[in-house]
Amino acid sequence: MSRKLLASILIVIVVGALMIAPVAAQGRTVVTWFVGLGTGTNEQQIEIQNQVVADFNASQDEIELVINLAASNQVAADTLSTLIAGGTPPDIVGPVGFSGANAFSGQWLDLQPLVDAAGYDLSQYPESLVGLYQTPEGLLGIPFAVFPSLMFYNADLFDEADLNYPPAEFGAPYVMPDGTEVPWNWDTVAEIAKILAVDANGNDATMDEFDRTAVEQFGFAHQWGSMRADFSTFGGANFYDAETGQVTIPENWRANAEWTWNALWNEGFMPNSTYENSTLFAPTLFASGRTAMARVPLWYTCCIGDLDAAWDIAVVPAYGDGSYAPTDADTFRILESTANPEAAFTVLQYLQGEAALDLVTVYGAFPALPDIQEESIAIKAEQFPSVQNWDIIVPSLAFAVAPNHESDFPNFNRGQQRFADFRTLLYGDTGATINLQEELDKLQADLQAIVDEAN
């Protein structure tokens, strides 16, 4: 090869490399914000997030905020793992809940030194919420958004069945069709859900003719539930004792499993996996307009979609002497591997401050910051005019389950997968014939083996 040709090739390579050089050549510190581990990947959210990024970049000239969106929530954890393993981790991750964060346990930056250095005022948040993020590794997050579990109900379906709506106040009774007042608890939910579950022939689940293989409307569903969240509707539990290392599935969780199995396979007012994946219940169970009640955290308002029915929210039912509202809590976290912690914290303050209202609105969240809660509710009321009971959100926070249903434990990822496998077993076709108590014992034994592996 001639020297001229070799030189030409080298010049082409160098010019090409310069053309694809990063924008950092302009002098700003680049901070990457990864979205998708929690919510944040639907079209409307992407639009708002991009606007937040553009507004931040326009407001100052020291930091270039770049957003990195996962293709979907389903692949977000994989994507983030790949970025970390590949040596190109983002700086900020969020919004992310405890479950998503625990999947990357040990990799979050302690924010306390940054809070102290910046003089950030944590007292503007309720102390209990700040406490959620105080861990042995330090302050790993600042409260941003909370999502208490609520009972979403389809008012039109209740009207059709001539039933009263669920109560909008903790401790208030439910009024049955015959006028009798009964406690608003999971037994009552089962009773009215049977009336609301209807098959293709118009029979409801209280009738002998009810055909469980041809249901067209269900009475209740744990919309997008996880097993620990479903269990926690009957009360929280430290299933893993950190002191003794023992795993125990408590009696209240077993009671919840029994109630669920009965609803799925005996009474038939809850949809199993086959129905959940059926086109009849697209896009989601409640949003299809064919499920009368759904227990789901507040973030579900992000995804109600085009539900063409009047709907509202009610308080979660009681179990025993208490009411238990499994509560999700999302925030933004900074990875320990960040090369620019101060710049990342500056961005974090912006997301938690000036951008907070826009973001919580599009995430369907309730802001942890009391100052913007009223405005947030006003925006929601405008978005969803059929909903009257927004004032149950704050009281529901008081019934947040402790410990949180996404709390960490050894070998968290494998343990969560085991809980997911149990839920699949319960809701899947084999659920009808399983020996529930045996499967719960097996779950306990498997979880014990999983935590022992890590200890």
Next chain:
Amino acid sequence: MTIAQNTSTAGVSSAQARRGERTIEQRQRVWGWVFLSPWIIGFLAFTLFPMLASLYFSFTDFRIGEPITFVGLRNWQRLFEDANTVNALGITFRFALISVPIVIGFPLLLATLLNSKVLLAKPIFRVLFYLPYMVPAVSGIFIWQSFLNGQTGWLNRLLRLVGIAEPPNWLFDPRSLTFGLVLIGLWGVGNAMLTMLASMQGVPTELYEAAEVDGATPFTKWLRITLPMISPVILYNLVLSVIGLMQYFIVPYVLSNTTRSNPETNFFNLNLYRTAFQFGEMGFASAQAWFIFIIALVLTIAIFWTSNRWVYYSGEGR
């Protein structure tokens, strides 16, 4: 030939050689390497080096965000002790035993049909049978998921119409899940069908004529002439099917993401994927990857070793 002529034949005069210039042949060789270099660089960077890296990782405890520590054969030992891995291998082999005969036999039957003299409008059928192969995999899986839904899927609605009151819940009942997955797999037999059809159409007609003279039935001709003559193509499709099964991932991955982690869809590669990206255990996942590679290699060698007995290459002495 004189030395000067020899030099001339080589294309380099002694003067040229003194100046260090290359011959035409040498220049062509260099240009060949230049044009091959992008592929070579890509192969080294994206295939060979990652393979070697994963082999190294298989002997380490490599977890996302933690330092890499050498652990010897522990990951390899764990392959036989980890319940999820053993179970996933069982699911994969069980599926292979049922699906391989079907994904070889079904396109063979389709090719036989398309090669038949009595079938009209063959080009149209050829296109129709091949077309599903062109549909993007994930889209196809979503369509099949809807079609095979136990309650509202079209297949079960049809089965109920013909009197089957309780048709299988194809994608949820463990007893029928394998057949449901095979049905989804049949969507992509277009390529195998086409190669077998092309091979069938290359069988010399005089063989069939001679067989007819001897009074052979159509089935005998198919069994004794067609099958042996296309056996190399059957071998090719068999090897591809086995390797494809050892790589089986996209169908169970899409199904598991939408059907809430059905344990029955926990095929080996899905389990490997979860081990790496969900549980963050890159070292163990690397051991799993090499394990399935070794299994695929052994199976492929076994198939080639047995091919002496059933594959006929025209021109051979057998």
